[in-house]
Amino acid sequence: MAYIFPMNMSNFDLNLLRVLDMLLREQNVSRAAERLALTQPTVSNALARLRDLLDDPLLVRVGRRMCPTPRALALEGPIRAALKQIEQTLTTGDAFQPLLSHRQLRIALTDFVEQLCMPPLLAHLQTAAPNLRIDVVHLAPNLPTDALDRGDLDMVLGRFNELPARFTRKLWRRETLRVAVRRNHPQVINTLDLQTFLQLRHIWVHGGQTRGMVDQWLAEQNLQRQIVYTTPNYLQAAHLIAATDLCVVLPTQLAQQFAELLPLDLYDLPFALDPFELDLVYLSHRQHDPALAWLSEQILAIAQP
Known part of the structure; x- marks a missing residue:
């Protein structure tokens, strides 16, 4: 069994950890140097010292990128957390001056x-x-x-x-929800009832969720709408429905903004949903x-x- 000698922390320059953290973030010496406000040779020298101290290449060039080694990946989380804790400890209690801060x-x-x-x-x-x-x-x-x-x-x-x-x-x-369709939509005239809502072809904007409020309510009623397109982007969805016969459910404030910019009509949901937070x-x-x-x-x- 190999014996691993403990590192003498009294000889370890803790500034090297900031360099290693930024190198792992950027995986590029030039970009890391720029973000640290250091010269490229300074960062390269720091990487060489880290490799010697830790007895590991840490980052290996693959094409134009520098890919972390398994040892570097194992160090990344603990080092970043330690640096963050040091920063928070040093700044706790200090007055924050927003006019002067470069945070x-x-x-x-x-x-x-x-x-x-x-x-x-x-x-x-x-x-x-x-x-x-x-x-x-x-x-x-x-x-x-x-x-x-x-x-x-x-x-x-x-x-x-x-x-x-x-x-x-x-x-x-x-926030509450509204249904948006293009102006003069052939299936939606003046009002939107549940039957028409279910007959429409829908875009679903998942917005960071794995399941939406609308589909949850429909499932509880043993109903289902026809989703033909999903996207994480509300802005893209609004432009898509303005050019098609699809519809989309949007947060009310956002729907109102889009209706001022695009040829859209907005309707209340044909069923009651509580506001979401x-x-x-x-x-x-x-x-x-x-x-x-x-x-x-x-x-x-x-x-x-």
């Missing part, structure tokens, strides 16, 4: 929520926090717990059911991060249309 915060959401949230938020940040950087990533059907735990994401904004106990949920807004979610232990707390307050303040 970068990453949020996962759907294009629907982005359309409702980001225009007023960015207009506000333009004067309140002009150097704050917001990176948006697409929200998948399930809560991205791993990305939140690793620190790859700071918060998510969307519709969620059960959450693990380590997360905090804050209500952002409540959109929540702001983040790891509970991060509530003491002043930048995250400040941004959360700004998002919650623009909740209502």
Whole structure:
């Protein structure tokens, strides 16, 4: 059995962990150097030192990419979590100065929520926090717990059911649904009843969900609609129905915005559904991060249309 000698941490430059974290994110020395505000030779030298200290190549060139080794992949999560914890420990209790901050915060959401949230938020940040950087990533059907735990994401904004106990949920807004069809649709004249609704051919925008409220209600009534196209993009769905005889169920605020831009008619659902909730979610232990707390307050303040 091989004996593994423990590393002498007194001789280990912890700044190397920041370099390794960024190299694993970017898998490219030049991009990592740019994001770290270092020169490319400095990052290359740091990688060489890491390889020597850890006795592993860590990243291996494959074509134009540098692919992590199994050892690097095993280190990625713990290193990122440790760096995030250090950052939070050092910033806890510090006053956040939005006018001066250059923090970068990453949020996962759907294009629907982005359309409702980001225009007023960015207009506000333009004067309140002009150097704050917001990176948006697409929200998948399930809560991205791993990305939140690793620190790859700071918060998510969307519709969620059960959450693990380590997360905090804050209500952002409540939404209802409307049915949208193209103007002068041959099957929909003045009103939309349930029979016509079921006869229509539907686009389903899954919006980060594995099953929609409409289909759940229909299943409970032993009914089913004809879905012929699915997409994660609300904007694309609105343009598709404007050019076809398909229909789509959209959140009310978004449907009203689209109806102002496209030749669409909007109708109430031919059955009653309760409003659904959109929540702001983040790891509970991060509530003491002043930048995250400040941004959360700004998002919650623009909740209502």
